[in-house]
Amino acid sequence: MTEEPTPPTRPARVRALVTRTIDEAQLSRPVLALVTLALLCVMVLGGSLLPVPYVIERPGPAIDVLGEYEDEEILVIDGAETHPTDGALMMTTVSVDGGPGYRVTPVEVVAAWFDRSKMVLPREAVFPEGQTREETDLSNVAAMSTSQQGAVAVALDELGIDYxxxxxxxxxxxxxxxxxxxxxxxxxxxxxxxxxxxxxxxxxxxxxxxxxxxxxxxxxxxxxxxxxxxxxxxxxxxxxxxxxxxxxxxFPMDVDITVGGIGGPSAGMIFSLSVYDELTPGALTGGERIAGTGTIAEDGSVGAIGGIRQKMVGAVDSDAEYFLAPSANCGDVLGYEPDGLEVVAVASFEEALTATETIAGSGSTEGLPTCEDVSNQ
The missing domain is CATH 2.30.42.10 (PDZ domain)
Incomplete structure (x- = not known):
């Protein structure tokens, strides 16, 4: 005779159920963890790629207006006597990521925050709300064209040429x-x-x-x-x-300034110096490499621009030794001058011309105003 197995007691059945539940949970825990980790990775990656309403300003190229850009001579004057020159008068530029029609990601913004050569700004601080890419391009082209016209006029005023x-x-x-x-x-x-x-x-x-x-x-x-x-x-x-x-x-002569798709008004001062250089005998720079930035007004005053820190970095990257900065930008310059770059503060075309002639004659900026001098006034 065989004995019937004794049915498990109620407490034993409860313990067995709890043990089986725990075992099943332990078996599924690694799978759940992997799924959760994968979802977090997707969320982080997706978030890092979403556009954010910022722009990043970074150094652009410094271009010698007395030379060529994209295999094309930049400054061409016909109908007037011009003179050979030497050295470099370099317009400086800023590249902007995140303008109308373009976006930057959180990863790019965070990386730019830790890069002293870049600046992060809200998009509306640089571009009007709702402005399209086409409107931005048109505005930049118009600003560049107007700047070139004004720059030529200031140079001709200095030379006593009517227009x-x-x-x-x-x-x-x-x-x-x-x-x-x-x-x-x-x-x-x-x-x-x-x-x-x-x-x-x-x-x-x-x-x-x-x-x-x-x-x-x-x-x-x-x-x-x-x-x-x-x-x-x-x-x-x-x-x-x-x-x-x-x-x-x-003007009584044809003056063409060609810089590809670069726009904006901030090269006005350098354009004026370049036109003056080509219309006068000798090399205005004395063979030195001088960069700079600043708008130029009808009365010859040099105005403030954006992105001057990035422009100074671009100047150094292009082997400039001297930099002409608008006096109105000196607050943005102090403490950010790159090593190897001597910065002179100028408030007018006359001051820019004097600074260039001084550098050409002495190979130094001694006696010329610095941004520290301007800030202490």
Missing amino acids: EDVVMIAGVQEDGPADGTLETGDVVVAVDGEHAADVDGYRDLIRAAGQGGTVAMTVRRGGEELDLEVPAETVDDSPRMGVVLTPGYE
Whole structure:
């Protein structure tokens, strides 16, 4: 006879159930941990790649205006006697990551925070809210064109050469209504057969003449007057051609400054020095490599710009030994001067010219104002 097995007691059954549950949990724990880790990795990676509303300013190239850029001579003057020169007058630039149409990630922003050669700024501090890439490009082209015109005018004023005030096309939006009809640098002669004295006057004429989808304009291009029918689109009951009108000048010689797709007004002072150098005998720099930045106004005053710390780094990277900085930027310069770069503070074209001539003659900045001098005034 065999004995029937004794059924487990209730406490034993409970212990068995608890033990089996624990064993199953222990077996599934590594799988759960791996799944959780994978999900965290995906979340971190995804978060690190999401765009954030910042821009990163970093050093751009320093370009010798007396030389070539992208295999093209930068400064070309026709119709006036020019003179061979030496050394370098270098415009400095800033590259901006994260502008309209582009984005930066949290990883890039954090890395830039720990790099003294870069600066992180909110996007709205650099670009107007809602501005498109096309609008940004047009604004930069117009600012560069206007800066070049003003720079030439200041150099000619210094040399006592007369020129004429005009209204000009400072920029044409790519793929805009006027693209292919108007060109940057066109001088506005008339709108619908009528003349105006200034930019506001021509804007009024355009508003009155553009209700039919085109604007009849006469422009002067390369010394020739052209009668054009310029396409326009109506926005808010007003015609838009996708151009920027600005005060400009017609000079007694042709002055072309070509720097590829680089835009903005901050090279004005260096452009003025370069034009002055080419129109006067001898090398203004004395063979030295001088970089700089600063806007130039009609009265020759040198204005503040953005990104000067990055521009100084770019100057050193391009082997510049001297740097002309706007006096108004000295607060951003102090404590950030790269090793091997002597910085001179200038507030006008006259001061920039004096500084360049002093460096050329002595090979030093002794006696010239520094940003420390300016800050202590």
